[in-house]
Amino acid sequence: MKAWIEPGRLRARGILGMNRRNIGYIARYNSRDRFPLVDDKLKTKLIAQKANLPVPELLNVVSTQYEIESIEQELVKHTEFVIKPAQGSGGKGILVIEALMEDGFVKSNGVTIELNIIKRHLSNILSGLHSLGGRADVAIVESLVRISPLFEHISHEGVPDIRLIVFKGYPVMGMLRLATKSSDGKANLHQGAVGVGIDIGTGESIAAVQYNRIVKVHPDTGVPLRDIVIPNWQQLLSLAARCYEVTQLGYLGCDIVIDEHKGPLLLELNARPGLSIQIANNQGLLPRLRHVENLEEFSPSVSDRVTYAMRTFTRSRETAPSGETP
Secondary structure (H helix, E strand, O other), X not given: OXXXXXXXXXXXXXXXXXXXXXXXXXXXXXXXXXXXXXXXXXXXXXXXXXXXXXXXXXXEEEOOHXXXXXXXXXXXXXXXXXXXXXXXXXXXXXXXXXXXXXXXXXXXXXXEEOHHHHHHHHHHHHHOOOEHHHOOOOEEEEOOOOEOHHHOOOOOOOOOEEEEEEEOOEEEEEEEEEOOOOOOOOOOHHHOOEEEXXXXXXXXXXXXXXXXXXXXXXXXXXXXXXXXXXXXHHHHHHHHHHHHHHHOOOEEEEEEXXXXXXXXXXXXXXXXXXOOHHHHHOOOOHHHHHXXXXXXXXXXXXXXXXXXXXXXXXXXXXXXXXXXXX
């Protein structure tokens, strides 16, 4: 079934469009001098670590061709790792290695590659092949996140993540992103991943979409996407809400993964989060954003903001189309 609604009904349901998002929220609430903190994944990781936010471990940073030539002695210290461009976007340039064998490095899809392939990949990253605007870049080597058993049967190869939209420190909408064969094991909706709307109040699944079409089961595993419950949901919301103080960005997308052993980890931040999350939630962002804008200006704690968001934006308490609480 196609997730399409007439423009008039979109407005009535409070759907936030790209122009309004760009002008009314990103331009208004996100100072441009703060963008580098989230556009550069290395800077994001460093400020997150400084703020004691849990993140995947940083194993190495490759910034020169000279470092690539001697990279083998660093990589063989680890049996599994992830290589990604610091300024990449849309999941481009990410290389996941799950095992080290005598004949090479084993990728997440089971294919074994030789060291020279990894060196070429690193060179491409440094040249800006995968970065925003083609700018020269650096490569990050970080620990591999191990998928939580909860998601083993509802994601294809890759590790799912949870995207949370945080506005003025309040988590207002959430979505679970599941990798598929089409997305090449990456949790990126533009490449074919499945987006599952998550109730802010309960952490329970609402609806699911792929390529902006509603789906009821995972396209590869066949597992139903209803009745999913995210564990430690309030902890995830608190982690996302803390990113407001860390970045000082008013309109923010926070991507969180759940590691099998380490629990919730902050993966990335985005100053221009996409709008497909509304389709997955069958709900517009605009009423929730306006609700937060109309709150009295004071500085509640992270805990208070999370509690308020869970109480206010849960599906059982919202009224259509305003999103105000009764």
